[in-house]
Amino acid sequence: MNRTKKQNLFLALVMLSIIILSTVFQFKVHFEDALLQSPAPGYKVDISIWRIIFEPILGPLLYLNRSLYVLEELPLALFWGFIFYVGYSAVKKFRGSRFRRDMLYRQLANLPLIIGLCFALFVVVLFIPLPNNTIRNTTDDTVLVTSHAHTEFSHDGLISQENMWKWHKRNGFDAFFITDHANHKKSLEFSQEQKEGKFPIDPLVLVGQEFSGTNHMSLLGLNGEFETKGMEDKAVIDSVHRYGGAVIINHWFDGKGRRKEVYAALGADGFEIENTGTDLYYDRDVFKQLRKFCEENGLIMIGGLDFHGYGKACSLYNAFEIPDWDILGHSGKKQAVLNILKEGPQEKIKILIYKDRPFYPKANLVFRPFLTTVNYFRTLNWAQILSWALWIFLFQSIVNRTEKSVLLRNNGLLVLSNIGAIFLMGIGVHYYLRGKAVIGYNDIYSEYSLLLGPIGLGLLLYVLAVAYYRFSKRKSAKSDSVHEKTTINF
Numbered sequence: 001m002n003r004t005k006k007q008n009l010f011l012a013l014v015m016l017s018i019i020i021l022s023t024v025f026q027f028k029v030h031f032e033d034a035l036l037q038s039p040a041p042g043y044k045v046d047i048s049i050w051r052i053i054f055e056p057i058l059g060p061l062l063y064l065n066r067s068l069y070v071l072e073e074l075p076l077a078l079f080w081g082f083i084f085y086v087g088y089s090a091v092k093k094f095r096g097s098r099f100r101r102d103m104l105y106r107q108l109a110n111l112p113l114i115i116g117l118c119f120a121l122f123v124v125v126l127f128i129p130l131p132n133n134t135i136r137n138t139t140d141d142t143v144l145v146t147s148h149a150h151t152e153f154s155h156d157g158l159i160s161q162e163n164m165w166k167w168h169k170r171n172g173f174d175a176f177f178i179t180d181h182a183n184h185k186k187s188l189e190f191s192q193e194q195k196e197g198k199f200p201i202d203p204l205v206l207v208g209q210e211f212s213g214t215n216h217m218s219l220l221g222l223n224g225e226f227e228t229k230g231m232e233d234k235a236v237i238d239s240v241h242r243y244g245g246a247v248i249i250n251h252w253f254d255g256k257g258r259r260k261e262v263y264a265a266l267g268a269d270g271f272e273i274e275n276t277g278t279d280l281y282y283d284r285d286v287f288k289q290l291r292k293f294c295e296e297n298g299l300i301m302i303g304g305l306d307f308h309g310y311g312k313a314c315s316l317y318n319a320f321e322i323p324d325w326d327i328l329g330h331s332g333k334k335q336a337v338l339n340i341l342k343e344g345p346q347e348k349i350k351i352l353i354y355k356d357r358p359f360y361p362k363a364n365l366v367f368r369p370f371l372t373t374v375n376y377f378r379t380l381n382w383a384q385i386l387s388w389a390l391w392i393f394l395f396q397s398i399v400n401r402t403e404k405s406v407l408l409r410n411n412g413l414l415v416l417s418n419i420g421a422i423f424l425m426g427i428g429v430h431y432y433l434r435g436k437a438v439i440g441y442n443d444i445y446s447e448y449s450l451l452l453g454p455i456g457l458g459l460l461l462y463v464l465a466v467a468y469y470r471f472s473k474r475k476s477a478k479s480d481s482v483h484e485k486t487t488i489n490f
Contacts, residue, residue: 004400011392018388022380027357029379031135031317034274034303034351035291042139043319043352046172047381048131055380055387062132063376065125065313066354068280069362074125077369078118085114109466113417116459120420123452127158127427132313133354135172142319142350143174145337147208147248148218148272148304152434153187153441154180154210158448159309160434161190167307168203171314174325175204175337177220182229183441184209184222195330204333210250211236215257217268218304221245221338237267246341250304251275253282253290260293269342270300274351276316277306281359300344303351314354321348414467421460428453 033040051058067073089107124130137144150157151164157180159167168176178187184207191205208220213233219226219240226243228236237247246269252260253275260271271294273287281287294301303316322328322336340348357375360368380388428449435445 007396011396015389015392018377018380018385021374021377022385025378027375027378029133029354029356031352032355034353035301035346039355040319040350040352042137042142043317044136044138045354046134046136047384048133050131051133052383052387055384056391058130059380059384060373060376061121061125062130062313063356063372063379065130065132066280066315066356067372068357068360069365070126070280070312071278072362072365073368073372074122076365077372078122080369082114082118086111110413112459112462113413113466116455116462117413117417117420119455120424120459123424123427127310129167129170130313132171133356134170134314135317135352135354137172137319139319141321141323143322143325143337144172144317145320146173146176146305146307146316146318147220147302147341148179148210148250148275148277149176149307150180150210150309151178151187152309152438152445153183154308155441155443156181157308157442158431158434158444161186162199164307164309165199165203165205167309173203173317175206175333177206177208177218179208179210179218179220180441181210181212184219184226186441188223201330201333204330204337206334206337208245215252215263216250218248218250218272219245220248220341221334233263234266241267244338246270246300246338248272248300248302248304248341251277251306253286260290264293264297264299268299270294270302272304273301274303274316274353275306276312276353277304277308278311279362280312280315280353295346298344300341300349301346301351302341302349303353316354317352319350319352411467411470414463414470417459418463421456421463424452424456425460426456428456 029045031040031043031045032038051062064070064074064077086107089110135144146168149164149168151159151161153161161178164176164178178184178190180187187205187207187209191207193199194201194205206220207222208218209222209226209228211217211219211228213236217233217236219228219236221243222240222245223243226239228239231239240247247267249257249260249263249268249271252263252271257263263271271290273291273294274281291301293299302318305314305316307314320337320340322333322340325333325336328336356379357372360371428451431445431449432453435442435449438445
């Protein structure tokens with residue numbers, strides 16, 4: 001069997017495996033009610049057409065991004081990809097032929113290129129808003145709200161107010177609170193612009209602030225003058241209530257704050273029962289204890305996205321039961337949301353989590369990327385399967401062409417690494433300029449610009465050095481060949 005037939009057979013087996021996993025062993029993607037831990041009727045998964053068209057490229061990246069423990073699992077996936085590349089290269093270059101030193105040097109020179117490319121891919125997954133699956137609300141009386149999000153006017157945010165609004169609109173929200181750290185005045189200005197009709201009312205911008213007391217708290221529904229500097233937890237909570245707002249204790253389950261009973265006694269209105277800023281799940285025993293405590297004490301439970309403009313794709317929604325939302329004005333909508341946060345009852349709030357894989361604990365994640373790959377293919381529908389088939393055909397056509405072109409075959413990695421280097425430099429420059437625009441509010445722009453920019457520049461210089469060396473060597477080899485032929489003819 002020749003090489004082309006072997007490749008065709010392998011790709012046919014790949015497609016057959018994809019079809020079997022996505023049909024026989026299908027995992028139906030859905031939204032789960034976090035409190036009931038069962039599928040939530042009335043909320044469907046909406047798949048972007050761009051995601052379907054570019055499924056083999058975007059799909060795996062987004063699935064990795066939605067991992068339960070993304071900051072651990074994504075580097076592990078890239079690590080295994082690197083290991084397979086090294087192993088494949090070693091077998092391909094040395095199997096069935098004598099050892100060649102120049103081949104070894106070439107592979108060693110490729111290693112920094114692969115590492116740089118993996119890092120650029122890591123940045124793409126965490127920092128670029130890819131066209132992810134989102135929600136379609138088919139109910140008549142619920143609206144989708146988030147209570148925890150940070151813009152670039154927070155010290156740790158990487159998104160402008162305008163892009164924050166667009167992000168929530170793209171992800172199907174009807175309203176969202178901006179809860180920048182120690183600052184709500186900029187959010188108040190942005191909300192006022194919306195009220196004045198400078199941009200659409202859907203989704204509604206609501207004003208909040210995250211207060212870092214003994215535990216982080218979302219102070220929701222702020223208006224006018226409001227200060228928290230130097231204030232104790234009790235004084236802050238009382239002040240928010242005087243302004244007609246609500247106080248939610250954020251990610252209490254991370255273990256950094258005081259006992260939950262303390263915050264109930266201080267007058268907090270509720271707790272975040274889920275927070276998807278880092279991991280999608282925390283210890284389920286702690287979850288049950290917190291849920292029981294809130295139920296016994298009449299405290300509201302909501303989910304917090306803790307969105308900062310980067311990190312996980314949108315995986316959590318709060319569905320508030322608010323009839324006639326569309327006919328309410330700006331003030332009426334705002335008050336309706338605050339009333340539920342302050343008064344409940346909990347039956348008017350559903351916490352929806354995007355569910356695209358079985359739950360698993362955080363322990364022993366080393367080999368999780370292999371199971372994640374299997375679970376990804378289990379979630380595909382027929383349109384996504386067709387996309388895979390078309391891209392595999394396209395890939396095979398490209399491979400057949402590049403095998404006839406030594407130039408393309410030998411320099412494909414250099415081209416990809418060069419694109420990765422330019423991307424890292426570009427995002428570094430962008431963050432530098434945005435940091436200059438929000439001086440005094442934001443620290444993280446400068447931190448990431450000083451990280452990504454130099455890495456991108458270093459990768460670019462290395463790519464150019466390797467390209468120059470290989471071009472010079474190839475030119476020298478051609479010159480020697482011409483000289484040898486001339487000598488023989490003479």
